[in-house]
Amino acid sequence: MLIKNYYTILDRRTDSSAEVFRVSLNKDCDVYRGHFPEKPVCPGVCNMQMIVECASLVAGAGLRIGSIKQCRLTTLVTPVDYPVVEVRVTLLPSDDGSYHLEATIGQAADVYLSLKAELLKLDAIAND
Amino acid sequence: MMFRGEQIYQLMPQRPPIVMVDVVQSLTDKSADTALTVKTDNIFVENGVLREAGMIEHIAQTAAIFAGYPAFRDGGQPRLGYIGELRKFKITALPRLADTLVTHLDLVAEAAGVTLVEAHTCVAGNCVAEGQMKVFLKDS
Amino acid sequence: MEKQELIAKVNSVLAEEFEVDESLITPDANIKQTLDLDSLSLVDMVALIENEFGVKIQSNELTSIPTFQSLYDYLSQRV
Numbered sequence: 177m178l179i180k181n182y183y184t185i186l187d188r189r190t191d192s193s194a195e196v197f198r199v200s201l202n203k204d205c206d207v208y209r210g211h212f213p214e215k216p217v218c219p220g221v222c223n224m225q226m227i228v229e230c231a232s233l234v235a236g237a238g239l240r241i242g243s244i245k246q247c248r249l250t251t252l253v254t255p256v257d258y259p260v261v262e263v264r265v266t267l268l269p270s271d272d273g274s275y276h277l278e279a280t281i282g283q284a285a286d287v288y289l290s291l292k293a294e295l296l297k298l299d300a301i302a303n304d
Numbered sequence: 305m306m307f308r309g310e311q312i313y314q315l316m317p318q319r320p321p322i323v324m325v326d327v328v329q330s331l332t333d334k335s336a337d338t339a340l341t342v343k344t345d346n347i348f349v350e351n352g353v354l355r356e357a358g359m360i361e362h363i364a365q366t367a368a369i370f371a372g373y374p375a376f377r378d379g380g381q382p383r384l385g386y387i388g389e390l391r392k393f394k395i396t397a398l399p400r401l402a403d404t405l406v407t408h409l410d411l412v413a414e415a416a417g418v419t420l421v422e423a424h425t426c427v428a429g430n431c432v433a434e435g436q437m438k439v440f441l442k443d444s
Numbered sequence: 445m446e447k448q449e450l451i452a453k454v455n456s457v458l459a460e461e462f463e464v465d466e467s468l469i470t471p472d473a474n475i476k477q478t479l480d481l482d483s484l485s486l487v488d489m490v491a492l493i494e495n496e497f498g499v500k501i502q503s504n505e506l507t508s509i510p511t512f513q514s515l516y517d518y519l520s521q522r523v
Contacts, residue, residue, distance in 0.1 A: 178350050178357065207347065210319035219322060220387055221348075221357040221364065228356075241356045244393035244435065248484065252386070388484050413491035415503050420487045438484055 178225050181205055185230075186260065197230045197263040203255035218253040223289050227279045230263045231295055235275060238298035242274060244291070251288035253281070261288070273297060305329055315369045315376055317384055321347045324362040328369060336370040336409040338362075342401050353398045359405065359433045360390070363423045366407050371419050371439040383441040388418060393435030403427045412436065445523050450497075451516050457496050461488065471513035478512075497523050 177183075182205045186198040201218065208216035224247065232239045253261070261281050268276040274296050281289040307315060307328040315328065324346075329337035340362045342349060348358025368385030375383045399405055409423040417440055424434035445453075459466040462479040469478060476482075481489060486506065493515075494500050499522045501509065509515050 178355055179347060207322055210322040212317050213319055219361065221361045224360070225355065225357040240398070241393075241395055243395065244390050247390040247393075249386075249388060413487050413494060413500075415487040415490040415501075415506060416483050417503075418484055418487045420491055438487060440483075 177229060179205065179207055179222050182207065182222055183226055188233075191264070194264045194266045195230070195234045197233075197265070198260060199226065199230075199263055200260050201253075201255035201258060203259070205255070208255070216255055218255060218258075220247075220249045220289065223249075223253065223281055224291060227263055227265065227277075227281065227289075227291055228295065231265050231267050231275070231277055231279065232298075234265055234267050235269075235295075239275065239295040240298045242294045242296040244293045247289070247291045247293070249289050251282075251286070253288050258283075258288070267295075270294075306331060312369070315372060316365055318365060318368075321345070322361065323365075324348075324358060325365045325369065331370065331373050333374065334411045336366055336373075336407075338366045338369070338407050338409075340405045340407075342399050342403050342405070344401060349401065352401050354400070354403070354405075355398060356395045356433075359395060359399070359425060360393070362405055363407060363409070363425060363433065363435070364437060366409050366423060367419075367421050367437045367439045370409055370411070370421065371441055375441075385439045385441055387437055388440050389438040391436045391438075393433070395433045397427075397430070397432045399427050399432060405432070417441070447516070447520050450520055450523060453496065454512070454516060454519065457492060458489070461492050469512055471516070472511055474510055475512060475515060476510075493519070499523060 181202050183199045183201050186200055188197050203216055211219050264280045266278045274294050277293045277295050279291045280287045312325055324340055325338045327339040342354045348355050364387045371385040372383045405425050407423055407425040409421050412420040412422050419439045422436050424431055455466050455469045490501050497519055509518050
């Protein structure tokens with residue numbers, strides 16, 4: 177996990193073509209010391225990274241974002257107001273070894289963050 | 305150079321460990337130029353490489369500084385810039401420890417309180433990231 | 445740019461950018477509803493118009509451009 181103890185995966189289930197991870201957001205994570213002092217707010221990039229890490233579990237390989245078609249942050253998520261959220265990941269492998277990702281963070285029908293991106297294998301980058 | 309290190313705290317509310325801009329080279333009402341040197345204590349570094357979340361946060365903070373600057377320049381509090389959307393983002397390579405990210409940002413358009421900017425980031429002259437962001441301002 | 449040509453270009457660039465069928469773009473149709481614009485995507489239309497026609501729609505003018513016809517008229521006076 178990139179950001180130490182940012183979240184914990186509580187459980188995982190399959191829901192038609194999506195993998196759904198129920199995660200708890202840890203309000204004591206060090207990132208909240210600076211984002212923001214006395215007012216913990218989830219950094220959008222940390223939630224995006226959480227999606228990438230869940231997607232890596234689905235793919236069974238370390239992945240990184242190659243390109244983002246669109247990422248919408250429609251709700252201000254905080255670990256105090258939203259201690260548990262769901263990360264829905266739909267991952268379609270493309271023939272060139274990359275993955276097409278459509279993912280959301282939310283609860284039931286509410287979507288707080290939506291992400292449409294292409295993910296690449298991480299190790300393929302590290303040694304280039 | 306306009307702002308460096310802790311001077312930047314006047315321009316944005318983010319504080320360590322998530323300050324991802326260490327130099328503000330220039331700011332106008334149409335553009336911004338910033339930089340970030342990747343250090344070992346950067347929370348977005350993994351296996352000696354700055355992950356894409358750190359690159360995006362660096363650009364997001366550049367956009368927030370740009371959007372909030374007029375209020376600061378006119379003597380007020382910098383308003384809190386939130387990122388509402390990212391589009392057409394491309395991350396070509398992950399910077400390594402000790403690399404310096406140099407970012408140029410341009411205003412594209414404004415409408416209904418949302419500012420659309422376009423930015424690209426280079427390391428040693430090679431473009432490593434580029435994309436569009438939408439920022440909206442809230443009173444911090 | 446001749447008005448008919450302007451209308452054709454407006455319709456095609458908007459249909460492509462916002463991924464809607466061009467047949468939905470009719471003169472009296474409401475722009476926000478037809479293109480499914482919200483506060484975040486409205487600025488994309490402003491950016492597209494400026495990029496394609498060199499005309500910068502000011503934030504406060506947007507409320508006076510509700511339909512495609514009003515957009516054609518606004519542009520034809522400025523292009």
